[in-house]
Structures are given as structure tokens and as C-alpha cells.
Amino acid sequence: MGVSTSRPETAVAVVTVDFPPVNALPVRGWYDLAAAVRAAGSDPGVHCVLLAAAGRGFNAGVDLKEIQRSPGHRALLGANHGCAAAFSAVYDCEVPVVAAVQGFCLGGGVGLVGNADAIVASDDAAFGLPELDRGALGAATHLSRLVPQHLMRTLYYTSRTVTAWELHRHGAVWRVVPRGELPGAAMELAREIAAKDGTLLRMAKAAINGIDPVDVRRSYRYEQSFTFEAGLSGVADRHRDAFVQGGAGKERQP
Template structure:
């Protein structure tokens, strides 16, 4: 199963992402992840939720190939609504959400991590939004929760990545650990949180969201409007086609060298 849920001791729910090889999400996957996080939060026996992933990285964002395979705009609409559902599910989860990030955290991965309450990362983790290079916009709302405003803009316009160590410096990544210690580190923090009274944790989560300076739901949906505009203009298809051509060329070059 691509999205699975389990328990790791009293009060700790674990939701695992598994879309090999890079955790690029199909449209339906976003909705399934949102359902899993919401379900874990509604369970009164849970006091925290850990979102983790298998494979080469935490999340590579949307499955661009799926969008290109489906003519018209319905698949794009499904992806956009699905992303909004996941980001909202994480932010509005009734208990604190911990993201355990390894490898690359791109696109939708930034939305998950940026809306989490705690981020634990492996020392090989990098974070970024390649949206400008893919003919789309979105998740600047969530990147702005991880880095200061001007750095967010530089990263967004250049489609550059930032390391876990740099985010730790900014305070948005709580701990950076070796890759093979990531799950244990995330669960250690989860158990520390889960040792608290669940009634207080649920009230605290709602209170902290209530005093947040940014309306993340409205902000992200505003960004998505420009993604639809770029797609309706045809610009996004042209850019995605070039991206696919570049990937094909890179594979061909790699085969020649091999």
C-alpha cells in the first residue's frame, strides 16, 4: 500500500509514504495521505502523528508524467485539490504532526513539512520548490514557514534547494541526524510529546493555529490560481514537455556512458 498507517507505542501514530522510486504522488495519493493524517488525528488514543517515507526521498511532489498523460485539466485540478487537502490535513490535525524528512523534500513535500509542527531531518535532506522550472506555482506559503521572506523568494525564483543543516540554523528543522537514525529520532520526539496529556495537546494545537499570523489555507489557494492561469495559457504544458525531453536526453546520455 502506498500510504500506510501504524502505531508505535501509546499515543504515537505513524503514517508512511511509499510511492517508489522517488515518492512522486499520483493525484489520488494526496487524498489518501490526507485521509490517513485526519484519521490519526481524530483517534482519541493518539497524541501525535509522525509522517515518514520510504524510498530515495521524502517527497518529489506531483507525478508530472501523470498530468502529461491525461489531456484536459481534470487531472491537474485533482492534484491541486489533493495538495490542498494534504496540507490542510497536516495543519489542522488535532494533534501535533512530526515530519521525518530524508533525501529530497520537493514541491508538495514542502507543503507537508512546512505545515507540520515539528520537522526532524536526516543529514542528507534537502528542501526546495522546483515549481518555476515545471511551469507551476504553489507552496511558497509553506516555504515561507521554513525560511525568512527574502531567502524564500531567492529559493523560489532560482528553484534552488536548501540543506537540513541550513534550516536547522533558521530554527525550522528541530534536529538533524544521520540517515539511519532518522526514524528513531522522530519517534523519540513523538514519545516525548505523547507523554503529555492528550486533552492539553489538542487544545494547544488549536490555540497555536488560532494565533498563527498567516492563513495558510487562503494563501495557498491564492497561489494555485496562478498555476491554473499558466496552464490555461499553455505555458505549463510547454515547460513540462521540455522537462520530459530533458529527462529522456539525460537517460540516453547515461546509457551511452554506461
């Protein structure tokens, strides 16, 4: 359990997240993920990082139970900073990052894949931001990188999810494959990228980030200020308590 890194192929590093039962990451998990991605990208022998997850879903966001059982705002601040660190690690990774997404990809999961360079998804994958139902805000920055502006707003306000096939139609997902074929399909793309010259890949990643029209780090940090404001106002606690206590329907775990 936790975050692990493997090298199944010479120039590809696979960073795998495994936090049962639904990959809702605790504060430490976000920081561990950030460190693993940074370390993999800084290895001169690695030309591509493949970000994957064990279990039935890719990522369910932050561990709200950890936040609710922690006194004061320590865990909330930790989750805010930890998510920012992990998202930035993916975006700033020295080499391209391919995300392999299965099942649910919610909240912080959208933050990760929205900052990735390419996405391969299983045909059961669903992406969304249930933030308003969880008393939080954030990652609209990253959802905006996956879908057009008005669709992002509709998804955000309604907490609805969008399928992998829909994202494929919008050009955000490279391939959609049966779940059993996901590891192989993601590795196939990572292998193709990793076959390029490592020095040129690093230059390309820096160049593409440099022409990005939106500063994803600053934009996300601006969003997070409202998450903390919601926490201070008390409205966030009401929604998180309902979720942790197993409220009906949308308040349940994926």
C-alpha cells in the same frame, strides 16, 4: 505501495508514504494521505502523528507524468485540490505532526513539512521548490514558514534547494541526524510530545493555529490560482513536457 498507518507505540501514529521511485504522488495519493492524517489525528488514543516516507527521498511533489498523460485539466485540478487537502490535513490535524524527512523534499513535500508542527531531518535532506522549472507555482506559503522572507524569494525564483543544516540554523528543523538514525530521532521527539495530556495537546494545537499570523489555507489557494493560469496559458505544458521527456539537468527527476 501507497499510504499506510501503523501504531508502533501506544500514543503515536506513523503515517508512511511509499510511491516508488521518488514519492511523486498521484492525485489519489494526495487524497489518501489527507485521509490517513485526519483519521490518525481524530483517534482519541493518538497524541502525536509522525509523518514519514519510504525510499530515498521524502517527497518529490506531484506526479507530473500523470498530469501530462491525462486529457484536459482533470489531473491538474485533481493535483491542486489533492495537495490542498493533504496540506490542510497536516495543518488541521487535531494533534501535533512531526515530519521525518530524508533525501529530497521538493514541491508538495515542502507543503507538507511547512504545515507540520516539527521537523526532524537526515543530514542528506534538501528542501526546495522547483515549481518554476516545472511550469507551476505554489507552496511559497509553506516555504515562508521554514525560512525568512528574502531567502524564500531567492530560493523560489532560482529553484535552488536548502539543506537540513541550513534550516536547522534558521530554527525550522529540530534536529539533523545521520540517515540511519532518522526513524529513531523522529520517534524520540514524537514520543516526548505524545507523553503529554491528549486533551491539552489538542487544545494547544487549536490555540497555536488560532494565533497563526497567516491563513495558510487561503494563502496557498491563492497561489494555486496562478498554477492553473499557467496551465491555461500553455507555458506550464512546455515545462512539464520537457520534464516528462527527460530534459537535461534540472528537468530530471530527483
